[in-house]
Amino acid sequence: MTTVRIPAGWPATEEQARAVQDELRSRVVLDEDGPGPGTGHVTGVDVAYDDERDVVAAAAVVLDAATLDVVAEATAVGRVSFPYVPGLLAFREIPTVLAALDALPCAPGLVVCDGYGLAHPRRFGLASHLGVLSGHPTIGVAKNPFTFTYDEPGPARGNTSPLLAGTEEVGRALRTRDGVKPVFVSVGHRVSLDTACAHTLALTPEYRVPESTRRADSLCRQALKEALSPGETGVSDYRV
DNA sequence: GCGACAG
C-alpha cells in the first residue's frame, strides 16, 4: 500500500475548488464511445474515511470485463484533503484514488467511480475530474439522484429514464435489478452515456451496485482498518 | 432567507 500527501497547491477553499473545476472542465473529452462492454479491464475505485483521525484510504480493483474476475488490486492511504461539500466531492477523494490507480500492476481500462461525472452543478463531478487527471476513460455510478430529477424507470432490469438538470439530460436512472431502486449513471471522460449504461448493466448480474464498486468498497474499508490498527507503521505518518 | 444536497 502506498501513502499519499496532499498535493502542493491543492485548493484550500470552496471558492478555489470551484475555480479549478471551471478551469479543468474544458479538458473533458465527450466524443469517444469508450471501450466496449465485456472487453478488456474494468476498474472500480472507492474511498473510506476516518474523519476523526483525518485519514482516507482508497482502493482500485481491476476486473476482467468479461468474467468479472478480479485481476489486480491496489490501495493507498493519505490525509483527508478537503471537507465534504456537495459538488466538491472530488477534492476529498482524488489524490488518494490517483495513488491507488498508479499503484496498479496493469492498465485499469474503464474506471468506474462511486458518484457522478457530468451530472454535476458545473458539469464536472468526480468521474470527469478523475478522467481528466488520469487520462483514463471514466464513468460515474451513483446511488442517489443528488440534486437532479427523474421519472421512475420501468420496473425491469435494464429500464432507464433520463436524469435531468432542468431539461438537460445529464445522465440516466438505470434499473439494474427488477423492482429495485435504480442507480444513476453519468459520463465521466472519453465514454458515451450508452456505453456507460451498458457497462453498468454488465457489472450488475447479481447486485444493484456494480461489482467493481462493491469490490473497491470492501477493499478500501479493509485498508482503512489496517492503516489505523495499533502497531501499524503507517499511522505515525498521519499524526504529524 | 431556507432547505436540499454524490460520498
Next chain:
DNA sequence: ATCTTGTCGC
C-alpha cells in the same frame, strides 16, 4: 461517508 444488532430470507 459513518454511527450500529439483530433479523428475515434465499
